[in-house]
Amino acid sequence: xxxxxxxxxxxxxxxxxxxxxxxxxxxxxxxxxxxxxxxxxxxxxxxxxxxxxxxxxxxxxxxxxxxxxxxxxxxxxxxxxxxxxxxxxxxxxxxxxxxxxxxxxxxxxxxxxxxxxxxxxxxxxxxxxxxxxxxxxxxxxxxxxxxxxxxxxxxxxxxxxxxxxxxxxxxxxxxxxxxxxxxxxxxxxxxxxxxxxxxxxxxxxxxxxxxxxxxxxxxxxxxxxxxxxxxxxxxxxxxxxxxxxxxxxxxxxxxxxxxxxxxxxxxxxxxxxxxxxxxxxxxxxxxxxxxxxxxxxxxxxxxxxxxxxxxxxxxxxxxxxxxxxxxxxxxxxxxxxxxxxxxxxxxxxxxxxxxxxxxxxxxxxxxxxxxxxxxxxxxxxxxxxxxxxxxxxxxxxxxxxxxxxxxxxxxxxxxxxxxxxxxxxxxxxxxxxxxxxxxxxxxxxxxxxxxxxxxxxxxxxxxxxxxxxxxxxxxxxxxxxxxxxxxxxxxxxxxxxxxxxxxxxxxxxxxxxxxxxxxxxxxxxxxxxxxxxxxxxxxxxxxxxxxxxxxxxxxxxxxxxx
Amino acid sequence: xxxxxxxxxxxxxxxxxxxxxxxxxxxxxxxxxxxxxxxxxxxxxxxxxxxxxxxxxxxxxxxxxxxxxxxxxxxxxxxxxxxxxxxxxxxxxxxxxxxxxxxxxxxxxxxxxxxxxxxxxxxxxxxxxxxxxxxxxxxxxxxxxxxxxxxxxxxxxxxxxxxxxxxxxxxxxxxxxxxxxxxxxxxxxxxxxxxxxxxxxxxxxxxxxxxxxxxxxxxxxxxxxxxxxxxxxxxxxxxxxxxxxxxxxxxxxxxxxxxxxxxxxxxxxxxxxxxxxxxxxxxxxxxxxxxxxxxxxxxxxxxxxxxxxxxxxxxxxxxxxxxxxxxxxxxxxxxxxxxxxxxxxxxxxxxxxxxxxxxxxxxxxxxxxxxxxxxxxxxxx
Numbered sequence: 001x002x003x004x005x006x007x008x009x010x011x012x013x014x015x016x017x018x019x020x021x022x023x024x025x026x027x028x029x030x031x032x033x034x035x036x037x038x039x040x041x042x043x044x045x046x047x048x049x050x051x052x053x054x055x056x057x058x059x060x061x062x063x064x065x066x067x068x069x070x071x072x073x074x075x076x077x078x079x080x081x082x083x084x085x086x087x088x089x090x091x092x093x094x095x096x097x098x099x100x101x102x103x104x105x106x107x108x109x110x111x112x113x114x115x116x117x118x119x120x121x122x123x124x125x126x127x128x129x130x131x132x133x134x135x136x137x138x139x140x141x142x143x144x145x146x147x148x149x150x151x152x153x154x155x156x157x158x159x160x161x162x163x164x165x166x167x168x169x170x171x172x173x174x175x176x177x178x179x180x181x182x183x184x185x186x187x188x189x190x191x192x193x194x195x196x197x198x199x200x201x202x203x204x205x206x207x208x209x210x211x212x213x214x215x216x217x218x219x220x221x222x223x224x225x226x227x228x229x230x231x232x233x234x235x236x237x238x239x240x241x242x243x244x245x246x247x248x249x250x251x252x253x254x255x256x257x258x259x260x261x262x263x264x265x266x267x268x269x270x271x272x273x274x275x276x277x278x279x280x281x282x283x284x285x286x287x288x289x290x291x292x293x294x295x296x297x298x299x300x301x302x303x304x305x306x307x308x309x310x311x312x313x314x315x316x317x318x319x320x321x322x323x324x325x326x327x328x329x330x331x332x333x334x335x336x337x338x339x340x341x342x343x344x345x346x347x348x349x350x351x352x353x354x355x356x357x358x359x360x361x362x363x364x365x366x367x368x369x370x371x372x373x374x375x376x377x378x379x380x381x382x383x384x385x386x387x388x389x390x391x392x393x394x395x396x397x398x399x400x401x402x403x404x405x406x407x408x409x410x411x412x413x414x415x416x417x418x419x420x421x422x423x424x425x426x427x428x429x430x431x432x433x434x435x436x437x438x439x440x441x442x443x444x445x446x447x448x449x450x451x452x453x454x455x456x457x458x459x460x461x462x463x464x465x466x467x468x469x470x471x472x473x474x475x476x477x478x479x480x481x482x483x484x485x486x487x488x489x490x491x492x493x494x495x496x497x498x499x500x501x502x503x504x505x506x507x508x509x510x511x512x513x514x515x516x517x518x519x520x521x522x523x524x525x526x527x528x529x530x531x532x533x534x535x536x537x538x539x540x541x542x543x544x545x546x547x548x549x550x551x552x553x554x555x556x557x558x559x560x561x562x
Numbered sequence: 563x564x565x566x567x568x569x570x571x572x573x574x575x576x577x578x579x580x581x582x583x584x585x586x587x588x589x590x591x592x593x594x595x596x597x598x599x600x601x602x603x604x605x606x607x608x609x610x611x612x613x614x615x616x617x618x619x620x621x622x623x624x625x626x627x628x629x630x631x632x633x634x635x636x637x638x639x640x641x642x643x644x645x646x647x648x649x650x651x652x653x654x655x656x657x658x659x660x661x662x663x664x665x666x667x668x669x670x671x672x673x674x675x676x677x678x679x680x681x682x683x684x685x686x687x688x689x690x691x692x693x694x695x696x697x698x699x700x701x702x703x704x705x706x707x708x709x710x711x712x713x714x715x716x717x718x719x720x721x722x723x724x725x726x727x728x729x730x731x732x733x734x735x736x737x738x739x740x741x742x743x744x745x746x747x748x749x750x751x752x753x754x755x756x757x758x759x760x761x762x763x764x765x766x767x768x769x770x771x772x773x774x775x776x777x778x779x780x781x782x783x784x785x786x787x788x789x790x791x792x793x794x795x796x797x798x799x800x801x802x803x804x805x806x807x808x809x810x811x812x813x814x815x816x817x818x819x820x821x822x823x824x825x826x827x828x829x830x831x832x833x834x835x836x837x838x839x840x841x842x843x844x845x846x847x848x849x850x851x852x853x854x855x856x857x858x859x860x861x862x863x864x865x866x867x868x869x870x871x872x873x874x875x876x877x878x879x880x881x882x883x884x885x886x887x888x889x890x891x892x893x894x895x896x897x898x899x900x901x902x903x904x905x906x907x908x909x910x911x912x913x914x915x916x917x918x919x920x921x922x923x924x925x926x927x928x929x930x931x932x933x934x935x936x937x938x939x940x941x942x943x
Binding site for chain 1: 563565567569572578639642737739743777779782794799802805806807
């Protein structure tokens with residue numbers, strides 16, 4: 001402590017208390033004689049004051065301070081500590097749970113052995129090996145698509161069920177509601193932060209119980225300035241994420257998690273428009289769930305579904321995934337990979353889980369599987385967040401390649417100790433994980449080769465080559481491929497039913513072409529997994545030219561089709 | 563922006579419906595009890611005919627899968643065409659006991675079908691009398707018994723079709739999404755189990771557009787959902803047929819070909835009393851549809867009859883097949899007839915069922931195939 005000219009001494013903050021400062025909402029400001037002046041962002045009771053005095057070893061005098069100022073003061077004082085914990089906290093706690101290393105030593109050994117065996121077999125018995133590889137790939141393709149369809153079909157039974165009644169929401173009293181933290185990581189999104197303030201401003205939740213933390217990278221002054229220009233309400237905090245690597249969304253979120261005060265916490269993207277009662281619905285849903293349920297996933301859908309073919313296909317895909325597939329996984333108590341945004345957590349449980357893995361580029365999917373693997377339950381909440389679907393091909397491929405690479409990372413992370421995972425979650429859930437998380441990238445990788453094989457088979461005179469290559473085997477493999485594609489088209493047709501967007505059903509027929517794009521993205525993902533596994537391919541938002549307001553009365557029709 | 567579909571009618575607010583009977587033991591007990599009755603008849607026929615099931619569809623199927631097993635070793639892709647309809651052919655290939663084994667398997671299918679139909683009527687809150695009359699009609703008509711015990715392909719196809727129709731109504735009228743997507747798969751299963759019901763999905767797609775709609779603006783989408791699996795499978799088989807140089811219809815038992823001789827013989831039979839009986843269920847359904855003020859159902863009945871005739875004309879109907887149209891009509895009636903709200907409505911419904919039962923018995927005595935089968939029980943074969 002050093003005295004200044006006015007006779008007061010500045011108090012050095014304690015790095016070990018940095019989390020306590022921000023979460024409990026107090027921070028020592030200065031020493032005046034024998035008293036420490038403490039800034040508090042909320043009223044402190046006698047017990048709290050006494051506790052703080054004990055920690056500081058002095059009498060305290062409390063003055064009010066804004067939480068945003070408090071957080072800013074603490075984060076700017078300990079940038080290395082925050083950055084280090086956000087990047088390496090999970091890997092330090094359990095290296096096996098982090099994607100920092102793509103392959104464990106054991107996985108490397110297995111990969112080398114498999115590669116050598118396949119190459120040797122190719123040299124020694126080329127044709128049987130090719131037939132075996134094609135056969136295995138076609139079985140994986142069919143099994144993965146069949147699994148998705150059967151789970152979604154199971155979920156479709158409940159699409160019209162009102163899980164949280166309006167009366168239950170109306171019965172909630174503001175004073176009884178818990179503090180809710182909303183994390184919004186943004187990076188170079190200056191042009192859409194205005195929309196963020198508007199969309200989150202629609203949330204039906206008392207402002208004094210709602211803490212919105214906007215996470216901005218240290219280098220991103222443009223976005224920080226844009227936020228300031230949009231004059232956010234006082235419960236919006238802008239937290240500067242200290243420089244560090246990897247520069248990913250989960251790393252930023254981990255900083256947010258450290259400073260969050262809410263009992264519950266949710267993540268939204270900058271362009272998200274959540275249903276206004278989503279937080280209240282989630283509070284009710286958590287209240288009805290048992291303590292093992294640590295996270296609830298809300299549905300995502302797109303407001304710009306009508307914009308072009310790509311956004312239509314995107315809307316179909318999200319509709320079946322969030323409205324049917326996740327509902328099916330939930331009902332069957334299978335591991336749920338969280339998706340994108342609108343994941344609502346019990347904050348304490350999220351901290352116990354170790355937060356997000358900053359090295360995994362689908363940190364949300366990874367976290368959902370990790371929670372299941374550790375015996376927690378992931379549920380779904382029947383509420384929707386509207387997003388902007390990517391409408392440009394290049395951006396789409398980039399975004400998909402990140403998602404698929406993330407699924408590859410997640411599959412590899414949770415397959416490091418398969419026996420341990422099976423012991424914890426059982427065979428049924430393990431197979432579900434394998435078919436969904438590992439099966440998805442494998443399926444996409446298979447699309448282009450199988451399509452080429454199908455197209456090529458029109459040119460091959462099978463009768464002439466039947467002596468060396470049994471056509472019946474290939475016929476069965478291609479039938480598997482076609483049936484798998486048919487199942488996915490059918491599954492996409494299911495998507496629009498919940499929201500009554502029946503005009504979208506016919507577009508599902510284009511899914512085989514849509515999957516060719518996925519396949520291209522999957523090869524990019526595989527290449528990136530090898531060359532730059534932790535690279536975060538940023539998706540540009542705010543590029544849509546579609547305006548709901550332009551369509552006036554058709555606003556609803558954009559999503560409902562009515 | 564966040565709107566959801568709000569159908570006029572919903573089957574259940576919780577997404578769950580009770581099974582009937584509730585206990586799994588009771589359900590399986592009921593299925594096996596019903597199946598035991600048909601199995602006893604099949605056994606009786608087997609003994610009375612001296613083990614000879616010649617001329618029945620089961621005998622033809624057993625012989626076909628036997629040939630298939632022998633030639634499978636050096637088969638090329640054309641063997642797939644011989645398999646058609648593949649679901650029942652593959653099932654038959656693993657069912658032991660030849661035609662008799664298929665008859666026992668058919669009996670089990672019949673037991674399952676009747677229990678599920680009973681469950682459906684219970685879920686629709688049909689009056690117990692109406693339930694009893696419909697089950698009695700279906701279970702005790704010799705046509706259904708003949709099919710269950712002599713035609714494995716047909717009884718499996720009819721089960722899929724019947725359950726598909728029940729699900730179709732749940733989908734379209736009661737906004738049950740799961741039932742709709744299951745219906746599409748069931749119709750595909752029907753088409754790939756029994757060649758006579760090849761066109762059932764198309765009829766179902768039309769039927770879906772003609773019955774009471776719960777969701778506005780969903781007519782076309784519903785039709786697409788119901789027809790897609792069947793259409794997709796046929797397209798896939800055709801594509802592979804072309805790719806492997808066997809032709810687009812090679813996977814459908816050597817291809818589709820209009821058989822004018824068969825058609826002429828069929829049309830000639832229409833002038834007879836047998837022909838009148840063939841159309842009687844359809845006419846009854848048409849009249850009932852107008853009486854109950856559901857005229858759309860009349861068209862479904864007509865199209866369903868036409869589809870079986872088309873399958874016959876294209877040579878898709880296997881030898882020894884009889885009574886499929888009658889049973890289809892009966893299943894259609896059970897699936898589509900709405901819950902009676904008045905006594906008059908209930909009387910009409912029961913009367914239709916009893917009339918169909920009567921037509922069934924008359925037909926059985928009139929058609930030589932079924933008459934000969936019945937005479938076998940008295941040792942006349």
